Amino acid sequence: MNSIVWPEGYVPGYTENFVSNEIIVLGLEAADVWPLLEQPGMWPTYYGNSANVRFHDQGGPLLRNGDRFYFETFGFPVEAQCVEYDAPAAGQPGRIAWHGWAGEPGTADRLDVHHAWIVEDLEGGRVRILTQETQKGEPAEALRVAKPNPMINGHQDWLDGLVAAAWAAKSRG
Template identity: 40%
Template sequence: MATQSSILWPEHLLPGHTDNFISNEVKAADLTTQQIWELLADVSRWNSYYKNCAQITEPETGPYLKESSVFKFSTFGLPPLTCTVKKSVVPKQGTAGRLAWHTSTGVGFEVYLGWIVEELEKGRVRILTQEVQNGPIFKEAAKRRQIRSFWATKIGWMGLFRLRVVKKCEKLTWRASTSLYGNWIRRRYSRQ
């Protein structure tokens, strides 16, 4: 079996050294990396499959996320987050597609989200999304053992593949270390 790609993390955001880490993976057949990439890298299409995002502001260069571009979107009812694309590598034969963005706010949290879209043997593709989160709200939630809702973010994103594109999933794996309630985050955010 070939070695599968992994997310390339900024040094200060390595999983295991952050307050929260989430990992989700799908492997599917009868699907191409290009089909996935077209939906993932084009922010103008996000609303067609991810209902937990709103107020999307495309980068100045257009709807496709390219390295160094800046875009905004709102999730969990938060004000729009300003995100900078850190990686954008279109998938090609033998090369994994990579997309990653970073955001931090003045209210004490930082998030880095990465995607990998790659071909596997026997006509399959692998879609991996992982996210690290830092900040007091994530530390506090981990102490309280509140383990539900940032899964909802990932489940929503992965809905792209379950509802919109993927017809046959060989394997569906959901993994998360610590998760938070979306309402709890909104309350904490609004108090700051």
């Protein structure tokens, strides 16, 4: 199975917070999941912790490398830029990642994140969806120690909603 490609400064273990969520589903393919993930405007339809998505600079509705966009999640207004985009292809996983930030640089409320996804077909008619995020800043420290962990639980909700939406779209045909 494939792993996330981490940019310098965001390698897990060297940031204030790291979360990892994964699901493997029988009967779905990367092609069923990918269209829902590459369209940030769709996220609020299956993930209740995402809202008010909009693109900057006439980007969208599909996310592409270099695109700037905005969304709200976990109570943060997040500015983001897509830093990795590779659609799934035969034998190759799909990869999406963005750098997101909230707050002014140098302030206590500044949060910087690298959020990455892998969507890949596995043998036996299965799809693997992996999402991992590293976070830097004082808000990341607070999220790390919160119980229950809002990031682990929130990203699991995202995965579960993504899978449910893929099943619904597949059944509509």
